[in-house]
Amino acid sequence: MHESNSPRNRETFLACVLLAVLAGAFFLLLNFFFGAIGVVLSVMVAVATFGYLHYVLWGHGQSQQTAGEREEERVRQRREAEVYEREQI
Numbered sequence: 001m002h003e004s005n006s007p008r009n010r011e012t013f014l015a016c017v018l019l020a021v022l023a024g025a026f027f028l029l030l031n032f033f034f035g036a037i038g039v040v041l042s043v044m045v046a047v048a049t050f051g052y053l054h055y056v057l058w059g060h061g062q063s064q065q066t067a068g069e070r071e072e073e074r075v076r077q078r079r080e081a082e083v084y085e086r087e088q089i
Contacts, residue, residue, distance in 0.1 A: 031037040 027037050027040070030040055
């Protein structure tokens, strides 16, 4: 169906699998040598929760406030591109 996208999908899958394998090995070594897997997981959950709350409380609202400005900028860039194309002809 999408032949041109196929190699890109394989690259993404391979990167995810390698990341999962390396992360698993890292956590096993931490647990084996330091017994710190619980602490690391707790910190990871805390950082992810903070990031999510930051987005919900600030980022999403900021994105909604600037939506009109972004649309105006897209229209301006589109007009400039059309003028530039007409000048090239």
